[in-house]
Amino acid sequence: MNNKIKIAIAEDLDFFRSVFIDIFQDEKEFVIVGAYKSGFELLENIEKIQPDIILSDFHMENGTGLDILEGLREKNLVIPVIIISSYTKQESEAILNCLDKGAIDILEKPTEQSFKASFDLLRKSLLKKIRYIYNNTSKISFYNNKNIKDVDYILIGASTGGTKAIELILRSIKKLEKTSIFISQHMPPRYTKTFAQRLNEIGKNKVVEALDGEKVEMGKIYVAPGGFNMIFRDNKIKLSDGANYIVSPNIDVMFESFLPYSKRTCGIILTGMGSDGALGLKKLHEGGAITVAQDERTSVVYGMPKAAAELFIVDYILPLNLISDFIDSISK
Numbered sequence: 337m338n339n340k341i342k343i344a345i346a347e348d349l350d351f352f353r354s355v356f357i358d359i360f361q362d363e364k365e366f367v368i369v370g371a372y373k374s375g376f377e378l379l380e381n382i383e384k385i386q387p388d389i390i391l392s393d394f395h396m397e398n399g400t401g402l403d404i405l406e407g408l409r410e411k412n413l414v415i416p417v418i419i420i421s422s423y424t425k426q427e428s429e430a431i432l433n434c435l436d437k438g439a440i441d442i443l444e445k446p447t448e449q450s451f452k453a454s455f456d457l458l459r460k461s462l463l464k465k466i467r468y469i470y471n472n473t474s475k476i477s478f479y480n481n482k483n484i485k486d487v488d489y490i491l492i493g494a495s496t497g498g499t500k501a502i503e504l505i506l507r508s509i510k511k512l513e514k515t516s517i518f519i520s521q522h523m524p525p526r527y528t529k530t531f532a533q534r535l536n537e538i539g540k541n542k543v544v545e546a547l548d549g550e551k552v553e554m555g556k557i558y559v560a561p562g563g564f565n566m567i568f569r570d571n572k573i574k575l576s577d578g579a580n581y582i583v584s585p586n587i588d589v590m591f592e593s594f595l596p597y598s599k600r601t602c603g604i605i606l607t608g609m610g611s612d613g614a615l616g617l618k619k620l621h622e623g624g625a626i627t628v629a630q631d632e633r634t635s636v637v638y639g640m641p642k643a644a645a646e647l648f649i650v651d652y653i654l655p656l657n658l659i660s661d662f663i664d665s666i667s668k
Contacts, residue, residue, distance in 0.1 A: 340367040341470050344387035346378040346404060347371070347420075348396040352445060356391055356420070359459045366466075375399025379407040387415060389466050393445075394421035394431050402430065405437040416440050416469050418462070429530055435499045440636050441465060444524045465496065468609035468639055486668050487626065488515055488554075488600040489568070493587030493616075495522040495608025497636025499531060501656055502606070503538060508660035511540040512555040515667035518546075518566060520585040522608065525562035528585075532559040548575040560585035567593040583612050587640075591616025598623025602666055604659065607635035611643035621649040626666065628652045628659065 343366055347353040353371055360366040369385040372378040375392060376399030392401040399407075401419045408415055419434050422445045431442060443462060446454035494502060498521050523531065529545045535557070536543035543557040546566050550573045552558070558573060560566035565586045567574040574593075578584025587605070591613060594601050603620045605613045607630055621627045627650050629641035634656040644650050654662060 340365055341466060342367055342369045342386065342388045343466075344369055344378055344382075344385055344390045345371040346373075346375050346390065346392040346396065346399070346401070348373050348393065348398070352393070355446070355455065359462060363463065373398070375401060375404040375407070378404060379411075382408070382411065382413065382415075388470055390415055390417045391462075392417055392419055394419050394434065401434055401439070402437060405434060405439060409438065418443060418465065420445055420458070420462075429534070432499070432527065432530055432534060436503070440469065441496050442524065442527065465609055468637055469496070485626070485666065486515075487602045487666050488668070489594060489597060489602070490515060490517045490663060490667065491591055491594060491601065491603045491620075492517065492519045492606060493521075493590065493604070493608075493613040493640070494519075494606035495583065495610065495612065495637070495640060497607035498522070501630065501634075501636075503535065504656060505660045505663065506535050506539040506541065506543065506557065509539065509541070510664050510667070512557075513668055514554045516552055516554060517541075517557040517663075518560075518568065518590060519557065520560045520566055520587045520590045522583050522585065522612070523562050528559055528562040535559065546573045546575065548573065560590065565589040568597075569593060583610065587613035588616035591620055594625075595619055595623055598625040602626040602628065602663075604628040604630075604663075605640050605644050606630045606656075606659075607637055607641065609637045609639040611640060613640050614643040614647055617644050618647050618649045621651070626651055628654060628662065630659065631655050 345356050369387050374396050392404050394401040417439045418441050419439045420443045532543050532545040541557050545561050546558040552571050563578050564575040565578045598620050603617045617627050629644045629650045631653050632638040
């Protein structure tokens, strides 16, 4: 067991608890150290089981996913928590609050209508995320080689850990006058509207979930809707179906749509697993764009920023707390 990734599960429904356990049954590098019917039951046993990763439903009668996050904080324990929940419009805001409290990601439960397909998708996504979170410890450093200039477009791509990072950035940046910001955050459909509404409430700038055919306004911030890729064309937003992409909203697609405007653009890759955005950022860099990646120390998962840095096309590798200042320095 010493070399295995220890998983703890909190889910009040017997059926879904067994579903989550089944995900790891044939995976030799994982071991289930506890499966509980409530968040409080998991917290009572946390010191004994010492999990590496916690999977938790959001809504449970005796201790929610949010209770688990708050309990871990009270115990001064730093354990990655992934929230797996059925979407309801009424609970979407509360589920997003889990990201504020330290959850590293949200995944949707399999649906009754297409259980096998959605279960297979969940299994594949969950195993990949956990392996990345647990094993990703590589380090890389790079230094800027490009003069700072004002830009018209700032593009932000993020995945695991990105929602909180984006909130911290948008809370701090100045009021934009002429520069527009475009955000592609890997997130399940239906949550991005609530996410955009929250971002709109915390900072100085207007934030909206992007609409197909919408004309881009200076000084506005656009969030790609879940399940779609956001494309910039003729000063309008075009939304394309993200179903054929491994991850969506896809960051590479967004970045590449700005290639004709590279010299007026800054591309930023924040925390996240995988490599989405790296190739698009490379193309932007070759066209004259400013390129930025979040550093390893402040990234929840140093996957996407690392992939970009390893291409040697990142002008600035910055800690999260300096990215908002950098945006202020290049925006109008």
